[in-house]
Amino acid sequence: MSNVLATILANVGDTEGGSVWQRIHALSVASWKRNLAGPFEHVQLGGHYPTAQDLFRRQYAWLHDLWHDGHNVLFADADTLAVRPVAMFGHFDEMRMFGLTNQSSPSRGCIEKGRYMNAAVLYLPQSMNPLLWKLGDELARQWPDDLWSYMQHIYNRMFWAQDNMAASDWWHPELNYQCPCANRHRGDDSNEGYPWWQARVFHFHSSRDASKALEAMRGVASWAVA
Numbered sequence: 001m002s003n004v005l006a007t008i009l010a011n012v013g014d015t016e017g018g019s020v021w022q023r024i025h026a027l028s029v030a031s032w033k034r035n036l037a038g039p040f041e042h043v044q045l046g047g048h049y050p051t052a053q054d055l056f057r058r059q060y061a062w063l064h065d066l067w068h069d070g071h072n073v074l075f076a077d078a079d080t081l082a083v084r085p086v087a088m089f090g091h092f093d094e095m096r097m098f099g100l101t102n103q104s105s106p107s108r109g110c111i112e113k114g115r116y117m118n119a120a121v122l123y124l125p126q127s128m129n130p131l132l133w134k135l136g137d138e139l140a141r142q143w144p145d146d147l148w149s150y151m152q153h154i155y156n157r158m159f160w161a162q163d164n165m166a167a168s169d170w171w172h173p174e175l176n177y178q179c180p181c182a183n184r185h186r187g188d189d190s191n192e193g194y195p196w197w198q199a200r201v202f203h204f205h206s207s208r209d210a211s212k213a214l215e216a217m218r219g220v221a222s223w224a225v226a
Contacts, residue, residue, distance in 0.1 A: 003040035003089040004066060005032055006075045011048045012055055020210045025078040027217050035082040035200075036074070040089060053143070056151040060140055064133060067124045077120040079204040079213050081220055086175065086200050088123055095132060096123040097159050099176030099203065100190040101152070117159060118190065119152040120203040121176040132158040179204045179216060 009025045029042065045062050049055040066073045074088050101118035139154045147153070159165060177199035178190040202220055204213040 002071055003038065004071045004073055005036060005040050005042045006045070006063060006066060006073055007032075007042070007078060008045045008055075008059060009078060010046050010055055012052050013050065020214055021078070024204075024210065024214050024217060027214075027221055028076065028078050028080055028082075031082040031221065032076055032080075032086075035085050037085065037087045037089065040074070051145075052148070053145050053150075057140070057143060060136070060151055060154065063122070063124060064136070067126070067133070070126065072126055073122075073124040075122040075124070076201075077203065079217070080120050080176070081202045081204070081217050082200065083202060083220060084200040088175075089125075092123055092125060093127045094162050094164060095125070095128040095159055096172075097121070097155060097176070098123075098172040098174075098201075099178055100171070100173070100192065101178070102190060115171075117152075117156055118176055118178065118203065119155045121201055122155060129162065132161055135161055174198055174200045177202050179220070 007029055072089050097117035098121055099118045100115055136154050136158050173191055173194040179202045204216050
């Protein structure tokens, strides 16, 4: 068994990844390597995909296979920044999502037991219930082409299928704090008043405006402390 930090730097459609995305990814990986408690190996998914949904399907299958190969998997989106020390491997026994996202999202679907969680930081330890993947795989076979956040919906269904997630420990916004930069949904306070200065990981929502996300990440990285 080994610990892996999984990240993605891929091209979608007719547009190459470009220097903005490369710089976003480089900032993120450097921050995780500096602050994530180890030991761990960094693994990266690349490639070229016709659509975002093709990439999301591949991402789900890739993380699925990494886990079934016997790894504890921490996935971090390229637009996340670890600004302080983070303990993940061996710290949680269950599948984990940490921060909230827009509760009115169309992909929220039938998340009946709890709040709708953001999948930018996702922890899949070997100690999680393996039957969760049966649910995930069943949902993945029904993947629609027109629902942007369907992969996040799958992981929410898996997360809330864990009985112990109804307890008070389910929310850890310090490990996936939704950055209050200009490209957030208007009126969305997914952090629910949690103080930003206690955050250990920020998420910058680069899919809405990559240049703004990069600018914000650079600003935060300039004061981040190890």
